[in-house]
Amino acid sequence: MLIANERATRSAYPSELQSVMSVANAEESRDWISAWDSLNPSPTPLYELNGLAHSLGIGKLYLKDESVRSDLGSFKALGAPIALARLILRLWPDHNLDPKLLFKGGYRSLLEAFTVISATDGNHGKGLAAAAQTMGCHCVIVLHANVSEEREQAIARFGARVMRVQGNYDASVEEAARLAKANDWHVVSDTSYDGYEEVPRDVMQGYGTVAAEIVEASGSDQTVPFTHVFLQGGVGGLAAGILSYFWECYGERRPTVVIVEPVQADCLFQSALRGIASKATGSVDSVMAGLACGEASPLAWRFLVSGADYFMTITDDDAVAAMRLLAIGNAVDLPVVSGESGAAGLAGLIELLSHAAQAATVGLGPDARVLLINTEGATAPAAYQALVGQSEAQVLARQRNRVRLSQST
Incomplete structure (x- = not known):
């Protein structure tokens, strides 16, 4: 299910939001955490999935792979x-x-x-x-x-x-x-509530490292490299941390932001309907464990209410199918280990593209340049193998083999 956010704006990054989260504070956080030995020193990969983009009928598809941020296996190592x-x-x-x-x-x-x-x-x-x-x-x-x-x-x-x-x-x-x-x-x-905002703000600010690396890898903070960004929902912290960075960098030229969450944990979808941070209407029990949140973070919602353009829900089956698609790879793209929540953005993209009218509404077509964030790898290895049909080690072995072959040609 998809809805357009009628409250979304195309403007310079609002000063009242910049006073809460800014590029400058994100860069400070990035500098501090670079001293932590638990993180890999290099930026995480930004893959071009040209084979998948072609099969989906869009111009470009990029995947930022947070599964290799650290041994922790997810972007949460930054928050x-x-x-x-x-x-x-x-x-x-x-x-x-x-x-x-x-x-x-x-x-x-x-x-x-x-x-x-x-x-x-x-x-x-x-x-x-x-x-x-x-x-x-x-x-x-x-x-x-x-x-x-x-x-x-x-x-x-x-x-x-x-x-x-x-x-x-x-x-x-x-x-x-x-x-x-x-x-x-x-x-x-990582979620705010009445009288508790400082720590959730700092968690969200930590996620700015992901956006900073994407901007740097794209070559310029002046040219907008993506037309669309699909971001996982949850309580809204990741989405707020990423979109706020892009919004400050690109202003009114910022990419279209689509928020994706499980149909049974639709707190942000419901927030978009009501215009205020709201609760989910479903059971909140999803295979996408990291997104199985029943209530939106009010602080994160302050950024999403005007910075996110569309909200949509997906099923658990959608997410598992996307996990398998990334694990298999194709003749052009590397296989990628993506956990249940990590594959949600791709699942949302595929779901929208299966409905021509919705895809047209969002502006997805041959000229679209779409960014996805693989937020986690196989953080629960046994569950990953059961859902995908192969182990994390098997997928990574094929990935390494493909890299070796490409380097030798």
Whole structure:
């Protein structure tokens, strides 16, 4: 299902939004986190999928592959760690802490009694746990009933204490807030709520690294390289972090932004219908675990309400089909490991292109240059193999083989 956002604007990036998130702050965050050894030092790849673009009938298709950002396997390695660093700097203003040294574990003695907590569907919690382990503080992660044991074990591997609650993601958010208040812990959440915006802002600002690398790889921040960007929904943090960067860079020439989310976790779709941050209408239980969020982040919605042009929903089957398509590759394109949420943008693109009238409405045609973000790899390897029919290792082996062959010719 697709709707146009009647509140979207074509204008210079509004000053009231720039005061919250800006290119300058994104670049500062990018500089700080570059000191963290858990991240790969090089930008993640921006693939041109020319074979798939041709088969879909569009001009160009680009895929930014966040699955190789770090061993954490997703873009979330950029959000929670930056938010944790900025929180620590705010709490110890008189210590003149060096942010880069913080990412090197240089203040462990200062932080040994400090505890952070967050709810998660998997990737955010893993990023927070890894950063807390590096910096030397304690971490508690609250998981809801639908998060797999496989994802729980991946978080616990970084030394976090994991707790379970019944219900969905929103129930885990409420429990994390309750535990923080009762124990004098600090919440590091990627969703905002009444009276809680600083940390979610910092999480979103961390995602600006993805957009910055895309702009740099495209050669110029003056020429707009894409006509369309498909962004995953969730609570809206990734979408807000990416579109705000592009909006500031390109102004009224910014690309058309399409937000994609599961049909049963349609909080942003419902927000677009109502004009305010809203709750999902479905069960919120999706194979796209990272997007299975029941309530939009009010802070993220401030950016999406005027910066996102279309909102759409997809089924779990759509996402799994897109995962398989990327894993197979073709005679031209490399195979790519894309997790359940990672493939959602491609699933949305394919769904729109299967309906000629909707594709025409969005402006998708032979001249379209579309950008997708592969937000995660096989963050739950067993689930990935069950859904795709081959393992992450098998896909990566074929990818490496294709690269070797291309380099030898």
